[in-house]
Amino acid sequence: MDELPIGRRVAYWRGQRKMSQQVFADRIGRSKSWVDKIERGDRRLDKFSLLYQIAVVLQIDVAMLLNHDPERRSSxxxxxxxxxxxxxxxxxxxxxxxxxxxxxxxxxxxxxxxxxxxxxxxxxxxxxxxxxxxxxxxxxxxxxxxxxxxxxxxxxxxxxxxxxxxxxxxxxxxxxxxxxxxxxxxxxxxxxxxxxxxxxxxxxxxxxxxxxxxxxxGRARAAFEANMIMAQRLAPHDPSATDPARLSVYGSTLLQAAMAAARLGDHDGVRELLRSAEEAATHLGADRNEYWTSFGPTNVELHRAAAAIELGEGREAVDIHENRLHHRRLAGLLPERRAHHLLDIARGYLLVGETGCAGDALVEADRVAPWEIRGRPVAHELMADILRRTKGTAPALVADLATQMGARV
Structure with missing residues (x-):
């Protein structure tokens, strides 16, 4: 299969996953005729963001579409x-x-x-x-x-x-x-x-x-309902007398419900859920990692920013990050949480047209936790968007990171 053109590789892996052209087209948001043209080589497939989306749907490494062996590194x-x-x-x-x-x-x-x-x-x-x-x-x-x-x-x-x-x-x-x-x-x-x-x-x-x-x-309603059922089950009668583990899991469940509500466009629901999570975090008193939840006051603020981005309120998210977030406490969180937040904020900056700040956020996230950036499809999509907007004039650090990620428009 090493000598096959990229369209034939797509066809091969689609067949391996037992997907019809129509099912595959639906999952990547394209038409069946578009897929057919790609697989026959009548249409070029050269945008990395689209390649990555296809690789995710086919559950393969994107390198396998580019005629490269997936790397096995210990870096x-x-x-x-x-x-x-x-x-x-x-x-x-x-x-x-x-x-x-x-x-x-x-x-x-x-x-x-x-x-x-x-x-x-x-x-x-x-x-x-x-x-x-x-x-x-x-x-x-x-x-x-x-x-x-x-x-x-x-x-x-x-x-x-x-x-x-x-x-x-x-x-x-x-x-x-x-x-x-x-x-x-x-x-x-x-x-x-x-x-x-x-x-x-x-x-x-x-x-x-x-x-x-x-x-x-994309099943936001089901996600919201699952979290709410569990939150109601875990809700403490007296938060001030509740053990930290239960408060942490309860609060974390509220945060995830808030993210699902944001995806549904429920502004009031997001506000109420974040308020309840903030109350639980206040009783907890400090950022903790009970049951590996990383729940606490700082994580509530991170989710407040992330929910604002889901609601399309990029300026609100940027304001939280720049003016309301306690950055010393953020630095005390584990790398995955910090880098994940920086990924979210990169999206926020793009929403308000601050492409340079979005690139800086990705570079900082890569410094904190490289594989949160280099291994995640969402980070590759963000980088591709930044490269499109800068039209080949991305700052040196951003361009260097894009090269290391293998990202291009």
Whole structure:
């Protein structure tokens, strides 16, 4: 297949994914005739943003469309390749309930050792080292599933909790890398496992991750409803007397509901949900990382800015970032949160026509967490937009980052 032109490569991978031309066209927002012309070579396919969108839909690395082998690097950016994502999807398939019909034999995995590995996986995610994560997750899914099958009683609940956490990490990583359906599947399975672990808070976080995947596929109403059901279930009667973990998960669920409400254009709903989340954060008192939520006063402000962008209020988002955000507290958050916020603010700057500031935000985000920028489809789309607007006159640092990302108009 190495010698095929790009249109034939699209046709090949579309066939591998068992999509008709019409289904594929619908998913990329084009006509069936447009797809047919691309696959026959009658029309050029040379915009990187469109190539990346096609790669996301086909669930392949964009390099495979460009006649390059996906890179397998061990650089600080933590890159990944398509084979590693395929391994992760296969491991996720093996976590289906039917897999438990063949009970695991042999010695039960050590729960303390597994707990240390799961904690390390969480930190790997929150430091945005997604390539390292995609290589580690298949084995960790296998080991935590084995532990879940082997243990019972209190140890069984602990094992189920560890499996549920790994499924959540997998869901978040897959969503970051553009595989939203696998992300939804992983989160859905995490909810079931969390309930077996009798951990309502773990189920709450898993619900928000599933809702994030739904939101990424355009199902904002379903995402909103899932978060609201869980928020109502977790709502504390007396926030001042509620433990930090419950407050954090409750508040985080409200923030995700606010993002779904913003996608629905519900200004009043966004305002009320952010107010409730702010109240929970005030009772919490400081930014924390209970249940790996990074919830606290600073994260509420980050979501306030992100919701404003979803509502098309770019100036409001920029004002929050420039004048109302406590930047010393922002610097204290983990890299994934900080870089994610800078990605959002780059969108905000583009909304108000400040292309230079958008480019600066991407460069800063790349400094904080390179793979949050170089590995995510949304970052490539933003860079392509910046390059279009600057018409070949992007500042040196932005142009250099675009080259490293392989981005072009």
């Amino acid at each position: 600080p950016t933590g890159s990944y390749d398509q084979r590693e994502l395929d391994d992760l999807r296969a491991a996720l398939d093996r976590c289906a309930p039917a897999a438990y019909l063949g009970r695991v034999t042999g010695p039960a995995p050590s729960l303390p050792e597994l707990a240390r590995s799961v904690n390390h996986a969480w930190l790997t995610y929150q430091y945005a080292r997604y390539g390292v994560l995609t290589r580690a997750l298949p084995g960790l899914l296998r080991d935590t599933q084995a532990a879940d099958a082997c243990h019972s009683g209190d140890a069984g609940r602990q094992a189920a909790s560890l499996l549920g956490q790994v499924l959540q990490i997998a869901s978040s990583a897959l969503r970051k890398l553009g595989d939203h359906e696998s992300a939804r599947l992983a989160a859905d399975r995490s909810i079931a496992v969390a309930l077996r672990a009798e951990d309502e808070l773990l189920a709450g976080v898993a619900t928000s991750r599933m809702a994030n995947a739904l939101l990424a596929t």
